Amino acid sequence: MSDARRYVQIESPFAMYRGGQLAQATIAYEAWGEPVGRGDNAILLFTGLSPSAHAASSADDPSPGWWEYMIGPGKPIDTDRFFVICINSLGSCFGSTGPASIDPATGRPYRIEFPLLSVEDIVNAARSACMALGIDHFHTVAGCSLGGMDVLAYAAMYPGTYRNLISISAAVHATPFAIGIRSLQREMIRSDPEWAGGWYADDAGPKEGMRLARKLGVMSYRSGEEWSQRFGRNRLAETERAGAVPLGPEFEIEGYLEYNARRFVGGFDANCYLYLSHAMDLFDIADHGGGSLEAGMRPIDARRALVAGVTTDWLFPVAQQHEIAALLDGAGVEVSMHELESIQGHDSFLIDHERFAPMVEHFLGADAP
Incomplete structure (x- = not known):
């Protein structure tokens, strides 16, 4: 498969927000459209916890991106007008430096010797990468979920470098419920003997812990109303049931969770997941x-x-x-607040194009570059 990822080597050493530093740091990104000046038409896009920088398809990588319906020629984020750059978070495992990367001091992966990660580190690394590319000002800084936290941090840390903000399903700090969910996910991973104290081999790792953590994650990303509509109390086909497992899966919702969990395992490094999840809990504007x-x-x-x-x-x-809207209004920002009735829960921004696409298109259309 072709790969649209590009890479930037950022300033060395890279100081981390809560202490420590990286001797070397690389940031992976993808971009669409053509920049004007030093960012007059640029949109900086931050991702959630698990996506890569592949937010949309391109000639270099025609596979659908995680925000495919939103980004492209003639789409709400119109790449005939805007230059869009999507950053893979520092700490992730899709090209940017993270716990799975090689520590130049030891020649082995950082694993749990990677410095404590913060949302602020993701933001600082993105800013450094964009500066290296000659982009020092943005028409809009945008993000969803963890990416929305990044937007708020970026806006507070780098005033004067953007015109507009898009924050979707984000927070100024996590609720106790969200912290509790993510804490359980991390415990599932750490409790797997294959986690090996964080020092698993590249071809190993806590697959069972990741499988369970992903199941809990999927449950928290969607809504009970959606599960009722999609699955009800429908049973799995006899051939799909875990026949030899006492009290094993019997319902379609269980099969759906298992399918999603197995698809995720092996595609995301466990320590990267732990670091990014923990960074979300630490963040507080x-x-x-x-x-x-x-x-x-x-x-x-x-x-x-x-x-x-x-x-x-x-x-x-x-x-x-x-x-968030009230705090931005208090800071003197003109705010457009949207409370949407999407049934897909936290994942709605990935799925509900009928509600999200017109909203973003209208917002950006009111301030053309």
Whole structure:
């Protein structure tokens, strides 16, 4: 398969937000469209926890991206008008430096010797990469989920370098419920003997722990209403049941979770997952304001912001989106707040193009580059 990923070597050493440094750091990205000036038409896109930078198809990689319906010629994020650059998070395992990368000091993967990761590190690395590419100002900084946290951190840390913000299903800090879910996922991974204290071999790792963590993740990403509509109490076919396993899977929802979990295992490094998940729990915009959310958001100087969430999202509830909107409004930003009735829960922004596409298209169309 062709690969549209490109790479930037960022400043060395790269200082980490909560201490430590990386002797070398690489950031992977993909881009669509043509830049104007030093970023007059540029959109910086941050991802959620698990996606790569492959947000949309291109001539170099025609496979569908994770936001395929949103990005491209004539689409809501129109690459005939905008230059879109999607960053693979520092700490991830899709080309950017992370726990699975080789530590130049030892010649082996960092594993759990990778420095503690923060949302701020993801943002600083993205900023450094874009500067190296000659892009120092953005028409819009956008992101969903973890990517929305990145947007808020970027906006607070780099005022004067953007015009607009798009924050979808994000948070100024995680709720206890979200922290609890992610904590359980991390415990499932660490409890797998194959995690080996974090020092598993490249061809090994905590596959069972990752399988269970992904199941819990999928449950938290979607909604009970969707499960009821899609599966009800439908049973698995006799041939699909775990016949030799006492009290094993019998319902279609169980089969669906198993399918998604097995597809995920092996495609994402376990330690990268742990580091990124933990970074989401650590993030708090109030840290940028001496413990005050209002002070943490005060440096944000966007002209306009789109803030959106869905009523069925348990992980980043819609109340948190109203909180973001209110704090941005208090900072003097013109805010467009959208509470959507999507049934797919937190994953709605990946699926519900009928609601999300017009909203983004209208927002960007009101401020053409």
